[in-house]
Amino acid sequence: MVETMDAITILKDLAGRPSEVAARLKDRVSPEMLNAHPGDHDNSIAWLVWHTAREIDEQVSELSQQETVWVSQGFGDRFGLDLEPHELGFGQSGDRARSIQVQDVDLLFEHLDAVVKAELDYIDTLSDEDLGAVIDDNWDPPVTRSARLVSVSEDALQHLGQATYITGMDTSVFQ
Template identity: 75%
Template sequence: MDAISLLTDLAKRPSESAARLKEHAPPEMLNEHPGDHDNSMAWLLWHTGREIDEQVSELSGRETVWTAQGFDERFGLELEPHELGYGHNPERARSIVVDDVELLFEHLDAVIAAELEYIGTLTEADLDDVVDENWDPPVTRGARLVSVSEDALEHLGQAMYITGMKPTAQG
């Protein structure tokens, strides 16, 4: 298997996890804060889509799906254009309230589709391009794409864990 095929397979994995999660994501638990944690299931799903979107947009030079497809307006959250949840303080994280489970998964599907489309434009040589010199060693395009999917899978796993908890009245 070549590297592009491998990255394509990896980029599809969050969609597969999200499909399983969708079957078990009770809408009444979307905005719960299990263990009084600041990140709800809604925040985790929103952030997963946003982190994929922002990073792929940066790599591809394309507009984010968030704005290009109107998700920024559809979600109705008061956010900065490129806000993705990284570094949210407790109050800001708790301000991400989404009651529409379908919208969360639609956004996630759209950003993964954009990621797959972008990967389809790459050659194996493109994967060696250094895209971030702020790390030691510098980050290549291939390494960044791996980390995008890894982060998405971790957050989807956290959301799946929440589905096994009982809803509370406190939210």
């Protein structure tokens, strides 16, 4: 028997995947690995996971017209980073990316889980008609709500894949 799925169910499945990947990643990352820069790259695991959460948060906040989780749940204060309230890593200089230093592995992944939950809660408010609404006509073709939600998850999963790849490196690169 073949089960049919509606678009909302499919989007929720996709939106939940960053938390699933992160749960496996969290068990593999040590505090020493978190802020290391293998190959002297500007983006550490901490930056990749932080940026993943922030890009989901900002884009879902814009769609839902709700305050970001970063602000509403106090993550900005809890992280103690010197950042603007809506800073999320796009266009950061290498020095700015390197300034994202996180010591608390649990806090980093708690933040990601909180923004994924906010996205899932938002998707629960949508109808199939809402998914087809054009939300940005500055592109050709114009961007629909569903296309934006897919791109948010796709970008998040790419960054988490990068972080996962780093955790598989020989630990000598973290020295």
